[in-house]
Structures are given as structure tokens and as C-alpha cells.
Amino acid sequence: MKRPALSMVVLALAASFTLAAQALAQTDPLPSWNDGPAKKAIVEFVQATTTQGGPQFVPPGERIATFDQDGTLWVEQPVYSQIMYCLARVPAAVKAKPELAEVEPFKTVMSGNREAIAKLSMKDLEKILVATLTGMPTEEFRAEAKKWLDTARDPRWKRPYTELTYQPMQEVMKYMRANGYKTYIVTGGGQDFVRVYAEEIYGVPPEQVVGTAGGTKYGYDKAGKPFLLKEPRLLLNDDKAGKPEGIHLMIGRRPRAAFGNSAGDKEMLEYTKAGDGARLAMLVLHDDATREYAYGPAKGLRASKVGTFPQSLYDQAGKQGWVVISMKSDWKQIFSFDK
Amino acid sequence: MKRPALSMVVLALAASFTLAAQALAQTDPLPSWNDGPAKKAIVEFVQATTTQGGPQFVPPGERIATFDQDGTLWVEQPVYSQIMYCLARVPAAVKAKPELAEVEPFKTVMSGNREAIAKLSMKDLEKILVATLTGMPTEEFRAEAKKWLDTARDPRWKRPYTELTYQPMQEVMKYMRANGYKTYIVTGGGQDFVRVYAEEIYGVPPEQVVGTAGGTKYGYDKAGKPFLLKEPRLLLNDDKAGKPEGIHLMIGRRPRAAFGNSAGDKEMLEYTKAGDGARLAMLVLHDDATREYAYGPAKGLRASKVGTFPQSLYDQAGKQGWVVISMKSDWKQIFSFDK
Numbered sequence: 001m002k003r004p005a006l007s008m009v010v011l012a013l014a015a016s017f018t019l020a021a022q023a024l025a026q027t028d029p030l031p032s033w034n035d036g037p038a039k040k041a042i043v044e045f046v047q048a049t050t051t052q053g054g055p056q057f058v059p060p061g062e063r064i065a066t067f068d069q070d071g072t073l074w075v076e077q078p079v080y081s082q083i084m085y086c087l088a089r090v091p092a093a094v095k096a097k098p099e100l101a102e103v104e105p106f107k108t109v110m111s112g113n114r115e116a117i118a119k120l121s122m123k124d125l126e127k128i129l130v131a132t133l134t135g136m137p138t139e140e141f142r143a144e145a146k147k148w149l150d151t152a153r154d155p156r157w158k159r160p161y162t163e164l165t166y167q168p169m170q171e172v173m174k175y176m177r178a179n180g181y182k183t184y185i186v187t188g189g190g191q192d193f194v195r196v197y198a199e200e201i202y203g204v205p206p207e208q209v210v211g212t213a214g215g216t217k218y219g220y221d222k223a224g225k226p227f228l229l230k231e232p233r234l235l236l237n238d239d240k241a242g243k244p245e246g247i248h249l250m251i252g253r254r255p256r257a258a259f260g261n262s263a264g265d266k267e268m269l270e271y272t273k274a275g276d277g278a279r280l281a282m283l284v285l286h287d288d289a290t291r292e293y294a295y296g297p298a299k300g301l302r303a304s305k306v307g308t309f310p311q312s313l314y315d316q317a318g319k320q321g322w323v324v325i326s327m328k329s330d331w332k333q334i335f336s337f338d339k
Numbered sequence: 340m341k342r343p344a345l346s347m348v349v350l351a352l353a354a355s356f357t358l359a360a361q362a363l364a365q366t367d368p369l370p371s372w373n374d375g376p377a378k379k380a381i382v383e384f385v386q387a388t389t390t391q392g393g394p395q396f397v398p399p400g401e402r403i404a405t406f407d408q409d410g411t412l413w414v415e416q417p418v419y420s421q422i423m424y425c426l427a428r429v430p431a432a433v434k435a436k437p438e439l440a441e442v443e444p445f446k447t448v449m450s451g452n453r454e455a456i457a458k459l460s461m462k463d464l465e466k467i468l469v470a471t472l473t474g475m476p477t478e479e480f481r482a483e484a485k486k487w488l489d490t491a492r493d494p495r496w497k498r499p500y501t502e503l504t505y506q507p508m509q510e511v512m513k514y515m516r517a518n519g520y521k522t523y524i525v526t527g528g529g530q531d532f533v534r535v536y537a538e539e540i541y542g543v544p545p546e547q548v549v550g551t552a553g554g555t556k557y558g559y560d561k562a563g564k565p566f567l568l569k570e571p572r573l574l575l576n577d578d579k580a581g582k583p584e585g586i587h588l589m590i591g592r593r594p595r596a597a598f599g600n601s602a603g604d605k606e607m608l609e610y611t612k613a614g615d616g617a618r619l620a621m622l623v624l625h626d627d628a629t630r631e632y633a634y635g636p637a638k639g640l641r642a643s644k645v646g647t648f649p650q651s652l653y654d655q656a657g658k659q660g661w662v663v664i665s666m667k668s669d670w671k672q673i674f675s676f677d678k
Contacts, residue, residue, distance in 0.1 A: 015554055250546070
């Protein structure tokens with residue numbers, strides 16, 4: 001038998017590598033998505049903006065994608081996870097300042113009366129936020145929040161809140177990062193709170209989390225060691241118009257792609273789409289009461305104070321070329337633990 | 340003659356590759372630095388924190404290095420470049436608001452009387468900053484600043500301000516980036532101003548520039564297109580204690596290395612060194628009147644309002660293990676255009 005020449009072996013090897021590479025390239029980057037206009041919009045946007053020499057090519061440095069968190073990356077119903085954290089921290093706040101025990105809204109929270117707690121006003125809530133999110137060194141806050149996240153369980157799924165992230169959105173973030181996009185979280189939630197877990201659960205480092213932020217005050221402890229004290233001084237209310245303002249402050253570039261799910265994301269999506277060249281704007285519509293929640297009031301869904309998606313936003317999306325993601329029909333799987 | 344076996348050839352090739360790799364590794368990453376304690380401190384810090392398995396290894400995500408700009412990365416004497424920009428923009432501000440022509444300090448600036456301009460107070464300067472840095476859309480500001488930077492010349496070197504960066508510090512930034520460090524500018528200067536040129540001249544993208552920042556206001560132009568208006572509302576005074584506060588706000592991680600040159604950098608260096616593990620803190624001392632400027636008043640150098648380096652800072656550096664860089668003796672070359 002004649003042995004194949006070395007060059008033949010090399011050619012054969014090269015061919016098999018090429019096939020393997022093609023197979024890899026053809027692996028679906030968004031396996032939890034059903035085929036449809038939403039999935040198509042994401043894939044076409046990423047391909048168009050990363051095709052060197054193409055008319056919509058975007059240089060890597062300008063590939064910025066921003067993601068709202070509550071309701072876009074993880075569950076926000078029946079109430080934002082951070083509010084659960086703040087309520088859980090009230091006993092510690094009262095212990096540190098016993099005079100709070102006799103003052104509203106702390107008295108109500110300490111009573112454990114769920115019905116009364118659910119009726120607390122925004123003003124009451126603000127007092128709870130200030131008492132539980134400020135007044136301590138940044139590192140102490142971080143340690144407390146981490147401890148809670150490790151032990152608290154969502155009442156519906158009985159799982160850590162950090163497991164309630166949407167698998168399809170995790171895939172979008174990974175897919176965009178694999179294509180040179182820097183993924184940012186731009187959230188109305190507390191910047192310091194989200195930074196505690198964003199790297200571990202989303203692969204988004206602290207410096208890529210933009211959120212509602214308060215000031216800190218530099219000082220020294222008794223041993224002369226410097227620390228930053230969290231102050232009740234609002235620097236950025238990262239919601240609605242505050243989102244593009246926060247993006248300018250913290251990133252300094254207009255996003256190429258933005259993802260949201262509520263009226264709080266309108267301005268971020270407008271700002272994103274107002275830039276030149278290819279831009280992607282998407283909104284998650286929660287229309288799946290069985291697998292998650294259904295709320296609007298867009299499309300006749302029940303109204304919700306948390307994560308309101310009004311019909312006007314739905315109409316604006318249609319007019320301005322934003323893509324609405326139907327949780328029910330676009331997502332094959334919602335959570336990583338779904339079978 | 341016996342031909343060498345294939346394995347011998349492979350071994351010889353491997354050996355030569357190894358030698359080439361070693362030669363490459365031994366290329367001096369800091370050629371503009373003289374050998375001495377400053378250069379040694381930088382190289383040892385980078386090696387210690389990037390040696391996998393070593394006791395001082397720092398995971399790539401945590402490799403954050405912060406650099407003051409004025410006086411640390413580029414010339415700040417006789418006056419900050421941004422002040423030159425603001426003074427140059429006064430005629431345009433007066434044209435837009437003619438009533439300013441009769442009001443101080445604008446009247447003095449418009450007179451062109453250099454002596455009188457040099458005597459303007461901090462309060463006067465603030466009025467000029469507000470008039471020239473706020474009140475316009477972010478993109479208009481960016482275009483104006485870019486135009487000025489392209490045409491303005493420093494009076495001593497007759498070169499664009501953007502050429503007056505220190506070659507040794509450019510090398511440090513590149514060396515650190517090549518070793519997985521994210522390099523940030525943390526400047527008392529205007530965040531929006533520095534972001535105009537930081538990527539081009541330092542390789543630092545906008546999202547890695549932390550500076551003194553004002554608020555913006557989201558709105559729509561007559562055609563309905565959204566824009567951000569620069570407002571005279573201070574969010575972050577990124578100087579002194581404002582530097583660690585700004586680092587927490589914008590980065591959310593404590594730096595591993597920090598570089599400054601004045602009293603305005605003291606708290607940033609303290610905060611950096613207060614973290615666990617290997618930390619590097621360095622201060623540039625301007626002690627070279629011939630090649631650049633000499634000012635302190637540390638070490639008996641002349642006092643300067645711009646970039647003050649007091650003796651107390653020098654003493655603190657000694658006590659806390661910060662390394663002082665002598666421009667005169669540590670830097671072989673100062674500018675890229677030096678011969």
C-alpha cells in the first residue's frame with residue numbers, strides 16, 4: 001500500500017479543522033429562543049455590526065449594549081428583589097437605632113403585617129431605603145447584601161433571587177460579548193446593590209453596572225484606615241430620563257443596542273436609536289402568566305405598578321422600529337432550571 | 340555525513356523559539372525610564388501581581404490602575420489646558436449671550452489684558468467654567484472642544500496640548516494594559532473634556548475616564564430628536580476626597596495601583612494602599628525646570644497653586660510606602676518629541 005504523502009495528511013487535517021470551525025460557527029448562539037422576528041433582529045444586528053467592511057460595521061470600541069435589569073434580565077414581580085432586601089434589613093436598622101421602632105413606616109414593617117406592609121406609600125418606602133441602604137461603609141453594605149443574597153429565597157420558585165435570571169437574555173449578553181460588545185446593566189435599582197452580584201450571575205463587572213447611585217463620604221476609622229460612608233444624597237436617579245443621563249455620566253458613549261421592558265426604559269431606547277448607523281432597541285413584554293408573569297397594561301394585560309408597560313410604549317415601539325419580545329412566544333425556555 | 344534525526348531538528352527549533360521568547364520578554368517595557376527605585380517599583384509590582392500562583396497574584400478583573408491627568412500624564416503648568424480652553428471659548432459665550440460683555444469676569448477676559456486675566460479669582464474662574472462648559476448639548480460641546488484641541492498651541496513648546504504627554508507615563512499605561520490592567524484616568528479636570536481626546540492620546544476609552552462631572556438634562560430638539568443638555572449642576576468634584584468617591588461611583592472597585600502628583604491625589608493614593616495585597620502608589624515630583632517645570636513646595640521647590648506638592652505629602656509618601664518619581668532623575672526622556 002502506498003502511504004499518503006505528508007502534504008496529503010496536512011490537507012486532510014486542514015479540511016477537517018475547517019469543517020469543525022464551520023460547525024462551531026453554525027451552533028445556535030440563542031438556543032432558548034424560538035425562531036421569529038425577535039431572534040432574527042438580534043442575530044441580524046450582531047452580524048451586520050461585526051461584518052468587517054460591511055456598510056453597518058461598528059468598530060469594537062463602540063460596541064456598547066445596555067440592559068435594564070428588573071423585568072429584563074431577571075424577575076421583578078411581585079416586587080423588586082432589592083425592596084425585599086430593604087424590608088429584610090429593617091430589623092437590623094431598628095436594632096442600630098432603637099428609636100425607629102416607634103416610628104412609621106418602621107413600626108409597620110416590624111409588625112410583620114403583610115397586608116399593611118403592602119400598602120406602604122412611596123414616601124414610606126423611601127424612608128426604608130434610606131435607613132437600610134445608607135449610613136454604613138460601602139464594604140459593610142456589600143457584605144450584608146451578599147449574605148442576604150446567599151440565603152434569601154423567592155416565594156414562588158423557592159430559589160435564590162440570583163437564579164431567577166432569564167436564560168434567553170443571558171444568551172443575548174454572552175452572544176454580544178462573544179462579538180466584541182461590552183455589556184452594561186443600566187438599572188433603576190441601586191448601583192451598589194446590583195454590583196454585589198452582577199459579575200457572578202451575569203458576567204458583568206462592577207464598572208459596567210450603572211444604577212441609581214447615592215454619594216459617599218471619604219473618611220478614616222479610629223485606626224486611621226480610610227473608608228467610604230454611604231450617604232443619603234442622591235447623585236443619579238437612573239430611571240426614565242435618568243437612564244440616558246446615567247449612560248452619559250458613566251459610559252460617555254451612546255449605546256448601539258439597548259434592552260428594556262417598561263416605561264422606565266423609554267428614554268434609553270430613544271437615545272440609543274437616535275444615533276447614526278445600525279442600532280437595536282428591544283422591549284421584553286411579560287405575557288406569560290403560566291411560566292412567569294403577565295402584565296402591561298399594553299395589549300390588554302393586567303396593569304402593574306412594578307414594571308409598567310403601557311400601550312403608548314407598545315405603540316411607540318411599532319413606530320420607531322423597536323422590537324417587542326413576547327416572553328410567551330419568543331422564549332423557548334425562561335430559566336436555566338426549566339426543563 | 341549523518342543527517343540529524345527529525346527529533347533533533349524539532350529540539351533545536353524549540354530551543355531557538357524559547358530563546359526568542361526570552362529575548363522578547365526581556366525587552367525593556369519602560370525605555371524612557373532610568374534604572375532606579377521608581378522603575379523597579381513599577382516592574383516588580385506588575386510582575387508580582389501577574390505571576391500565576393504567586394503570593395501576590397491579582398485576578399485580571401481586579402487589575403485596576405488609576406492615573407491622575409494634569410501633572411501626572413501631561414503638562415499642567417503654567418495653567419491647566421482646560422482653563423485655556425475655557426478662556427478661549429469666552430468670546431463665543433459672549434456672542435451667544437451679549438449681556439455678558441459688560442459683566443465681570445467676562446469683561447476682563449474680553450479685554451485681552453493678560454495681567455488682569457491672571458489675577459482672576461477662583462470665583463471668577465467658576466463663572467467662566469459655567470459659561471463655557473454648560474448650557475449646550477453634549478455633542479456640540481464635544482465638537483467645539485475637539486476643534487480647539489486640533490488648533491490650539493501651548494505657548495512654550497508651540498505644540499498641540501495633546502502632544503505634551505509624558506512618554507514615561509505613556510509607557511507605564513501601555514505596560515500595565517499589556518499585563519491585563521484596565522487603565523483609568525481619574526482627574527480633577529472635566530470628565531466630558533478629557534473624554535474628547537483620552538482614547539486617541541492615551542488609549543483610554545471614554546468609559547474609563549472619571550472626572551469632575553456635571554449633570555445633563557434629557558430633552559428633545561424641534562425635530563423630536565433626543566439630546567442631553569450640559570447643566571451647571573455639579574455631580575462629582577473629582578479632586579481630593581472626591582477621587583476615591585468618584586472611583587467608587589464610576590468603577591466600583593478599589594484600584595490596585597494609583598499615580599498622582601499633587602495634594603489632590605492624596606486620598607486616591609491612601610484609598611488604593613488601604614486595600615489588601617499588593618498595591619502601588621506613586622507620585623510624580625516636578626523637579627526639572629530645564630526639561631519641564633520645577634514646583635512643590637516639597638523639597639524646597641517653588642510653591643505653585645497649580646499642582647501643589649506640599650512637603651507634608653512628601654513625608655506621608657515616605658511613611659506609607661508610596662514611591663516618589665523624580666522627573667529629573669527617573670525620566671530619561673519626557674516627551675515623545677524629545678531627542
